[in-house]
Amino acid sequence: GQQVMQIPQYQHVQEGEDFTTYCNSSTTLSNIQWYKQRPGGHPVFLIQLVKSGEVKKQKRLTFQFGEAKKNSSLHITATQTTDVGTYFCAGPRGNQGGKLIFGQGTELSVKP
Amino acid sequence: GAVVSQHPSWVICKSGTSVKIECRSLDFQATTMFWYRQFPKQSLMLMATSNEGSKATYEQGVEKDKFLINHASLTLSTLTVTSAHPEDSSFYICSARDLAGVYYEQYFGPGTRLTVT
Numbered sequence A: 001g002q003q004v005m006q007i008p009q010y011q012h013v014q015e016g017e018d019f020t021t022y023c024n025s026s027t028t029l030s031n032i033q034w035y036k037q038r039p040g041g042h043p044v045f046l047i048q049l050v051k052s053g054e055v056k057k058q059k060r061l062t063f064q065f066g067e068a069k070k071n072s073s074l075h076i077t078a079t080q081t082t083d084v085g086t087y088f089c090a091g092p093r094g095n096q097g098g099k100l101i102f103g104q105g106t107e108l109s110v111k112p
Numbered sequence B: 001g002a003v004v005s006q007h008p009s010w011v012i013c014k015s016g017t018s019v020k021i022e023c024r025s026l027d028f029q030a031t032t033m034f035w036y037r038q039f040p041k042q043s044l045m046l047m048a049t050s051n052e053g054s055k056a057t058y059e060q061g062v063e064k065d066k067f068l069i070n071h072a073s074l075t076l077s078t079l080t081v082t083s084a085h086p087e088d089s090s091f092y093i094c095s096a097r098d099l100a101g102v103y104y105e106q107y108f109g110p111g112t113r114l115t116v117t
Helices: none
Strands: A004-005 A011-012 A021-024 A031-036 A044-047 A055-060 A061-065 A071-076 A085-092 A101-102 A105-112 B004-007 B010-013 B019-025 B032-039 B044-051 B069-072 B074-080 B090-097 B104-108 B114-115
Touching: A004 A085, A011 A021, A021 A105, A031 A071, A044 A055, A044 A061, A044 B104, A055 A105, A061 A105, A071 A085, A101 B010, A101 B069, A105 B044, B010 B019, B019 B032, B019 B090, B019 B114, B044 B069, B044 B074
Parallel strands: A011 A105, B010 B114
Antiparallel strands: A004 A021, A021 A071, A031 A044, A031 A085, A055 A061, A061 A071, A085 A101, A085 A105, B004 B019, B019 B074, B032 B044, B032 B090, B069 B074, B090 B104, B090 B114
C-alpha cells in the first residue's frame, strides 16, 4: 500500500545549527504538506507544495518538493529553541476525498 | 484563519463508560471532518472520516460500533468512545478541511487526551 517515510526519526541539535528532515513517498503525490506539532500540542499546518521542483521559504524554513513529486524536505537554518517539536509531512491518500497519509514524523530537540 | 475547537481537552473515565468528544469548525463550514488517534511518540493514525449528513467511513481495523461518529451539522462532529477500556487511552484529534482551500490542507483541533482507568 501507499507509504510515506520520513527520516530521521529524531534529531538533536545545538541551537544555531541547521536541521533537515526528509520525506519519501512510495507514490507520486499531487501535493505535499508539512505540519508541526509542539510537545503536548496538536499538528499545525505549515505549508503545502504543489509543483514539481517547487521551493518555498518561510523565514528560516525552506521547503522543497522533488522533481518526481515523490520526495520533499524541510530545512531549518540556525535553529532556535522555538523550533522544538515534531515535523510531519503528509500527502493525499490515493483519490480518497481529502484523506491524508502522514509520515512518521521527525522529532527535533534543540539544546540552548 | 481556519479554527477548529475540540472539547473536552482531557477526560478521565472509568472502564466500561462512554465518552463523547466534540469537534467544531469555528469560522468555516466543514462537510468533512477526520478523526485521528495518536499514541505517544507516534504519528497520526486516521480512524474515520466524518461526512455531514451521511454515515462515517471507518478505516480498516477500527470498530465502528465502538467509535461512534455523528456529523449532524456543517460545523460539528462528535466521536463517542463506547464502553471504554484502558487500551482506548490515547490522544484523539479531529481535523477539518476548509473547502475554500485549494488543496487538502487540514486544520486540527487541539486534541482530547483520554485516560481510561
